[in-house]
Amino acid sequence: MIPVTVIGGYLGAGKTTLINGLLSAEADTLGRRLAVLVNDFGAINIDAKLITAHDGDTISLANGCVCCTIADALGDALDKVLAMPAPPDHIVIEASGVANPAKIAMYGQGWPGLSLDAIVVVADGETVQGRADDKFVGATVRQQLAAADLLIMNKMDLLSDTQARAAHAWLEQQAPECRILAARFGELPAAVLLGQHAAGQPQYTDTGAHDDYCAVPFKTARPMDRTRLKAQIATWPRSVLRAKGLVYLHDDPSHAYILQLAGNRHSLEKGPAWDQAGPGTQLILIGAAQAIDPTWLEQSLLSACV
Amino acid sequence: MARNMEQITVYPARVVRTMEPALPVAEAVAVRGSQIVEVGSLETMQPWLAAHPHKIDDRFRDHVIMPGFIDPHLHPSMAAVLLPMHFITALEWHLPWQEVPATRGHNEFLDRLKAIDLEIADPEEPLFSWGHHPIWHGEVDRQTLNGISTTRPIVVWHRGFHVLVVNDAAVAWMGMDEADGERHPQVNMAEGRFFETGLSLAYRYFNPYILAPDRFEGGLNRLREVVHHGGHTTIGDMAAGMFDLNMEWDALVKVLERDDTPFRVQMIPPGFRSGGGAVDGDRLIERTVGLRQRNTHRLRFYDHVKLFADGGFYAGLMQLGPPGAIDGEAGEWMTPPETFEQVARVYWNEGFKIHVHCTGDLGVELALDTLEKLQWERPRFNHRFTIEHFGVSTPEQVRRMADLGALASVNIYYVHELGDAFWRHKLGHERASQMSRLGTLARHNVTTALHTDFTMAPALPLNSAWVAATRISEAGHVMGPEERLTLDQALRAITIDAAYILGLEHEIGSIRAGKTADFTILGQDPYEVGAENLREIPIWGTVFEGRPFPTKLEG
Numbered sequence: 001m002i003p004v005t006v007i008g009g010y011l012g013a014g015k016t017t018l019i020n021g022l023l024s025a026e027a028d029t030l031g032r033r034l035a036v037l038v039n040d041f042g043a044i045n046i047d048a049k050l051i052t053a054h055d056g057d058t059i060s061l062a063n064g065c066v067c068c069t070i071a072d073a074l075g076d077a078l079d080k081v082l083a084m085p086a087p088p089d090h091i092v093i094e095a096s097g098v099a100n101p102a103k104i105a106m107y108g109q110g111w112p113g114l115s116l117d118a119i120v121v122v123a124d125g126e127t128v129q130g131r132a133d134d135k136f137v138g139a140t141v142r143q144q145l146a147a148a149d150l151l152i153m154n155k156m157d158l159l160s161d162t163q164a165r166a167a168h169a170w171l172e173q174q175a176p177e178c179r180i181l182a183a184r185f186g187e188l189p190a191a192v193l194l195g196q197h198a199a200g201q202p203q204y205t206d207t208g209a210h211d212d213y214c215a216v217p218f219k220t221a222r223p224m225d226r227t228r229l230k231a232q233i234a235t236w237p238r239s240v241l242r243a244k245g246l247v248y249l250h251d252d253p254s255h256a257y258i259l260q261l262a263g264n265r266h267s268l269e270k271g272p273a274w275d276q277a278g279p280g281t282q283l284i285l286i287g288a289a290q291a292i293d294p295t296w297l298e299q300s301l302l303s304a305c306v
Numbered sequence: 307m308a309r310n311m312e313q314i315t316v317y318p319a320r321v322v323r324t325m326e327p328a329l330p331v332a333e334a335v336a337v338r339g340s341q342i343v344e345v346g347s348l349e350t351m352q353p354w355l356a357a358h359p360h361k362i363d364d365r366f367r368d369h370v371i372m373p374g375f376i377d378p379h380l381h382p383s384m385a386a387v388l389l390p391m392h393f394i395t396a397l398e399w400h401l402p403w404q405e406v407p408a409t410r411g412h413n414e415f416l417d418r419l420k421a422i423d424l425e426i427a428d429p430e431e432p433l434f435s436w437g438h439h440p441i442w443h444g445e446v447d448r449q450t451l452n453g454i455s456t457t458r459p460i461v462v463w464h465r466g467f468h469v470l471v472v473n474d475a476a477v478a479w480m481g482m483d484e485a486d487g488e489r490h491p492q493v494n495m496a497e498g499r500f501f502e503t504g505l506s507l508a509y510r511y512f513n514p515y516i517l518a519p520d521r522f523e524g525g526l527n528r529l530r531e532v533v534h535h536g537g538h539t540t541i542g543d544m545a546a547g548m549f550d551l552n553m554e555w556d557a558l559v560k561v562l563e564r565d566d567t568p569f570r571v572q573m574i575p576p577g578f579r580s581g582g583g584a585v586d587g588d589r590l591i592e593r594t595v596g597l598r599q600r601n602t603h604r605l606r607f608y609d610h611v612k613l614f615a616d617g618g619f620y621a622g623l624m625q626l627g628p629p630g631a632i633d634g635e636a637g638e639w640m641t642p643p644e645t646f647e648q649v650a651r652v653y654w655n656e657g658f659k660i661h662v663h664c665t666g667d668l669g670v671e672l673a674l675d676t677l678e679k680l681q682w683e684r685p686r687f688n689h690r691f692t693i694e695h696f697g698v699s700t701p702e703q704v705r706r707m708a709d710l711g712a713l714a715s716v717n718i719y720y721v722h723e724l725g726d727a728f729w730r731h732k733l734g735h736e737r738a739s740q741m742s743r744l745g746t747l748a749r750h751n752v753t754t755a756l757h758t759d760f761t762m763a764p765a766l767p768l769n770s771a772w773v774a775a776t777r778i779s780e781a782g783h784v785m786g787p788e789e790r791l792t793l794d795q796a797l798r799a800i801t802i803d804a805a806y807i808l809g810l811e812h813e814i815g816s817i818r819a820g821k822t823a824d825f826t827i828l829g830q831d832p833y834e835v836g837a838e839n840l841r842e843i844p845i846w847g848t849v850f851e852g853r854p855f856p857t858k859l860e861g
Contacts, residue, residue, distance in 0.1 A: 011642045072510070074506075075507075097645075098638065106492060107506070109490050110486050110487060110504065112482075112486050136668060137639070
């Protein structure tokens, strides 16, 4: 199944800039081919570097009127992407500025061939508090923030340190469970925004130019207890943004289980049988460089082993 | 001139209700070609008759002639999807091909479904029913529907379109992988239930069937009958191209642009289709103006455009101001407020007549804030900025509408069908009883039309006028008596004032010399039978552009 990342947030928060960053020539998407569905502009932009352009396809998402959804433009667009001769490795949907991203994310939770990676919500650090009090859109903005798995406080270049701290504190109040990342121009590594490569084997160990983030690899041949692992994950600090990899479970030693974590959202799903190399847990965790404690995380994971 | 040699036809009637205050009641109307030459009595029209060949046509001697009814806001394409379905509804529906009785009670619903299953000859044909409502019919699920049939695909569609339920045979017919439904948060595969966003997954499999050209055209043919039987001679398609403009246009021209279609359709296109993003004004104008090149005799685009503020009323997605909804649910914006203003400015500055879908009072507030800003920047008179639907509003907003020159096109059926439900579950009594506040509009002289948003309400103008003048809910409560219209105001709202909303008041909407000869022919006089009996008045048929069109029941 192709993972879907939904990028939400109010008008002007920087969603498009963030997505353009992912599509730019410099972006390291870890070898993935991305398809981007931009519903604000009524166009499907397929990553030009990797996939032949599909001009002329348009989508327009009708918010709010159930009868209009009989003509399901986003569903049609997703089907077109899925039907391409070489389907992409990852789909990014830019939600409309007034959409509830949790609703768009439902496409990753039941549409044939798609799985939900995460809901990433971008907030304009400078204006988000004012918007949240706006008589027209206040409720919409708060709903968007509450839907986030990863919350990006963008436009940090426009904020003084004091303002940034205040904005961060305010966002924490709005989404107490959520991972909040600071960014300028929506610049964040693809591994943070989209997670690891879908193929299963962790490949990403280098955060490159992004000193703010680091990757923590973990490996063990000991089987893990499912319940204890879940309990440990629940204790991880918010500085852990992403985790992905294969898990060797005590209760089903013949199959690999795929762990995916994006902010608050995580899943542990049955994967293929272990190959000839034999079973063994292999994970990559990605976190905020200043805050993450690799030793603590390693201990946490080891304590889930049988 | 050949045109003037055409014979005049005089229709004497029991009474002609012209809806012209200068001459409200007459005895006969004289028509030449598609035009009215005089309304009055046989005596007063003698100079015309003496000067030109004429005949007296007595067929309406015992009938009442009114201006052709106008519904300025309905959705032919949505109707084309719905009308091929089997109606099983809590309230009765009068359809030209069928009287749909009120079905209430769980067993009664299932009995009706079983009866329809037995009526359909082809055992493979899917059975789509519409109108289910748990309040009336209890819950049905996959097992219940398996009890109706294990072989025929059955799809039970909720009255408000936001839930549908299928049986095993339907799941098999759809060809969907049940695992997809099982992992969807808004699908319950065990119960066969798809709701809210889960509907998209069902539509994925249904659409090739329900939007197939043959079925869609069949649905439009039924729409054509519905519109005729309701007594309409003009309707507005208030979001032309809601599914796919080219597909719909081809079907509309094929089915409606025929010599025997007794009505015209004003096509009002959406001014902007997506959720936000950049607004390219020149391109919007070019595209919207370009649509007029398609115009045919009956199907016409004008300088009207539709914009959307907040979400659907039946879906409960209206944007409410304080104190919000009882259930605490937030509404939705269909267009971001900033984008709404940008798009409205583009059309305002080009002189367009803007219609805004507003269901909640916050939606109305956005539309009026925007209108006020545009009036400040570039004042316009006679701009016909129209609030469409007008579910929840405040009295102050009506006053502001009057100040700003805004008009209203109101779905009054909300009061009848949703009044009790919204009283108990959504708004409380005070606001639910004042939904669609027509009385306040009338007190502020805001020109107001009634519409049905068909298929959201039955496309029966006399039924709309009945609700407007009585405000009787489906449970029999009078909801907000101060917001009733008088009988005359209600009838104006389906004739001359509806014509004004569409910018066609100089051609249609009343009976006077020079206007188009569009009439609705009634079996009784609305002014005699009174408001409470309006919806019972038999409709003989219509006269469209001078030609009589009896309904099938009459013919």
